[in-house]
Amino acid sequence: MAFDGITIANIRKELDDTLTGGRIFKIAQPEPDELLLTIKNNGAQHRLTLSASASLPLIYLTGKNKTSPMTAPNFCMLLRKHIQNGKIISITQPGMERILNFEIEHLDEMGDLCRKLLIVELMGKHSNIIFSSTSGVIIDSIKHISGLVSSVREVLPGKEYFIPHTQDKENPLSVTREQFMERVFAGNMPCFKALYTSFTGLSPAIAHEICYRAGGNADLSNAALDEDGRERLYRSFQEMMEDVRTGSFSPCIVYENNAPAEYAAVCLTSYPENARKDYTSISLLLEDYYAEKNTITRIRQRSSDLRRIVSTALERNVKKYDLQLKQMKDTEKRDKYRVYGELLNTYGYDVTPGSRSMTALNYYTNEEITIPLDPTLTPGENAKKYFDKYNKLKRTYEALSQLTLETKAEIEHLESISNSLDIALKEEDLVQIKEELIESGYIRRKGGSKKVKITSRPFHYLSSDGYDIYVGKNNFQNDELTFKFAVGNDWWFHAKGIPGSHVVVKSRGDELPDSTFEDAARLAAHYSKGRGQEKVEIDYTEKKNVKKPGGGKPGFVVYYTNYSMMIDSDITALEQIE
Structure with missing residues (x-):
């Protein structure tokens, strides 16, 4: 994510409004590249996080404290010596650089007033606190x-x-019209790229937004713009820079597939309104955004072993299935060998000894057929040879017919587990998935260990009409929802032909409105392998029509009476109940 100059400008304004004039009460260094300052101002206490992490440089106000080491690092001790109890005189940003300068007034060893600078550089791997x-x-x-x-x-x-x-x-804040036209329209590249490569502090997301507000296509070549298009782009650029100068920020997070995808210190109008979450504080936005991102990253890391096991097993079964299908195709010749044997038994008396073939009328099709022969064998021996081939292929076909069904069921089961891993949001969600893999024989239970306590529960949503909708997070929850929780007249939803969650709507005996059917279908689309597609086909039926076949894998069901609809997977308008 680009921690760009406009975001820094928003933070500077927020910190200036909150901290300027305040005194630094405490200084801690909880991480080797991170400071936590406690500042008192206007009767209130504020915590400021300054991180120079190469992977995630940040600066924001937070309400959370962090444990510090027993012995403070040298840099922390130096700051305590010089600026603890110092007064913040000003907070400035040079141009649109990703830098903040804190000017701090303090008493030196002689008791005289003097000033120092604490400079926070937020430049990716080059980040530093000086x-x-x-x-x-x-x-x-x-x-x-x-x-x-x-x-x-x-x-x-x-x-x-x-x-x-x-x-x-x-510097985009001081550029003239002539400089803008000269820089942006030199060369031949997409308009948004021409913007962020020409000016400091602009991220690709902000450049896209400027192009969108100008009514143009961000990917359109700058050389393709006419005079009117260039003028609109310049006006859109200047309007955004004026918002930065006056401190008119509108921070927001943009969500895609229910996960944070982008953020900015200005309103990203290029995204649908229902995909945006607006904030009044950039610090609160940053804290929420990276907390959600860290949660997703942590779950990905914790589930990596399970993903590897599922991926390996899936790859092995897909290879096995492909081989079985190839062998099945080879057995298609079995009936031809049976016919050869029968015709040889019927017409073989006409075959001249030593012949390499025989032509006879196939009484099944009324067409002449040529049968290859082994000249060293009699017609009866040739017939026996073909019947042996037929019987061997027949036995192979019968065995493979069952094996391919079992392998296909195993592939579908593993794909459903993979989907469960994709939608897991908390560590407790992984516990049940691991238990399923143990019971399926993919993971060996450690000696003497008992089944772990299951605390994960299905997702619970409220439809736009107030009906409760439940979504299974894994196959065990799917079975429990469908066969223990749902009753006969509740409605059941599932993505057609692809792995996905079981979705149950508690009907309360009512006739459900169309909007509730659509809400449940969107949830079934979102919590399936089809999420993100423009449209997903969803099957739905009353729960009483859904059956569990004997010996079926967890989550596997059959139904023969159902309705279908095509729906998108956007669930941003739905209310989730914790």
């Missing part, structure tokens, strides 16, 4: 960068601080 004098001499930094590491700039005590200009980009 403590310097107002004259620009570095006192220390949370990361030391020597000349061996970077040829652009050394960040070491005693060195001069400066902002490295490694890219030839303009």
Whole structure:
């Protein structure tokens, strides 16, 4: 995610409104590259997280505390010595750089007032937190960068601080119309790329939004724009920069498939309104966004072993199934060999000894047929040879007919487990999936270990008409929902022909409105392998029509009476009940 200059500008305004004039009460360093400042201002206490993590640099206000090491690191001790109880005079952002400067007033060892700068650089792997004098001499930094590491700039005590200009980009806040036209419309590239490669602080998402507001296609080549199109793009760009200058921010998160996909400090009108969540605070947005992202990442990491087991088993079964189908195709010749044997027994007396073939009338089709012969064998021996081939292929066909059904059922079962792993949101959701893999023989239960306690429960939604809708998170929950929880007149939904969750609507004996059927169908589409597709076909029927075949895999059901509908998988308008 691009932590761009506009986001920094929004944070600067929020921190300026909240922290300027306040005093630094506590300084902690919970991580090697992270600071947590406690600041008191206007009778309130605020916590500020400053992270220079290479993978996730951040700065935001938070209500949460973090445990610090028993012995404070050297950089933390230095800051405590100089600026603890210091007053924040100003918070500034140079141009649209991803940098914030905190000017702090404090008393030195002689009791005289002096000022220092705490500089937070949020530049991906180059992120750093630097403590310097107002004259620009570095006192220390949370990361030391020597000349061996970077040829652009050394960040070491005693060195001069400066902002490295490694890219030839303009400040979007001060660019003139002539400069804009000259930079954006030079060369030949998509309009959105021309914007974010020409100006500091613009991410691809913001560049897309500027193009959208100008009424153009972001992927359209800049060379294809006429004078009117260029003027609209410039006006859209200037309107957004004016919002940045005046501090008119509208932070929002955009969701795709119920997961956070994008965020920005401005309203991303290029996305549907029901896919956006608006915020009044950029700090709250960042905390929510990365908390959700971290949850998804953590679940992915925790489920990686299970995914590997399922993927390996699935790959093995698919190969086995392909081989079985190939062998089945080979058995299609069995009836031909049977006919050869029968015709040889019927007409073989006419065959001349040593013949390599025989032509006879096939009384099944009334067509002449040529039968290859082994010249060293009699017609009767040739017939026996063909009957032996027929019987062998017949036995193979009968065996494979059952084996292919079993292998196909196993593939469908593993694909349903894979879908369960995709929709798992919490660690307890993985417990039941692991238990299913143990019971299916894919994981060996550790000696002496008992079944773990199951705390995961199905998803619970409320339809737009107030009806309760339940969605199974895995095959065990699917079976429980369908055969223990649902009653005969409740409605049951499932994506047609693809792995997915069982969805049950509690009808309460009512005749359900059409909108509730659509809500349940959307949930069935979303919690299936078809989510993200424009349309998914959903089967639905009353629960009493759904049966569990004897010996069926977990989650496997059959039904012969059903309705169908095509629906999208967008569930953003549905209310989820915890």
